[in-house]
Amino acid sequence: MYKEFTGVDLPCEKVREFLSDIPHWSLYLAGWAHAIYHRAIRDANYGTRLKPGTIDLWCAVYLPSCHIFVTNDGPQLRALRLINVFNPRKTRILSYKEFRKRLLIR
DSSP states (O other): OHHHHHSSOOOHHHHHHHHHHOHHHHHHHHHHHHHHIIIIIOSSSOSSTTSOOHHHHHGGGGGGGOSEEEESOHHHHHHHHHHGGGOTTOOEEEEHHHHHHHHHHO
């Protein structure tokens, strides 16, 4: 697509630089990879049952922009905690229940 718009090839080093400079894209792609693996490639327990949905995984793009991400969706929580490994910011991902407890304690 890059060549189609610019007329030149995009060197691999520039792609790496882009993904490093803008971590939102890396996390977006990691979300897609997670969905593909768990819905199509995995040998057992594959399919959509009890898996995060596409929009749940798209939320990974918010992780580099926040300190705490709260969700009340168990499959999304597990997936985003895994994807967060690629996040330079290391956002805290909490369930709504954990978040509520933290508010009551303080």
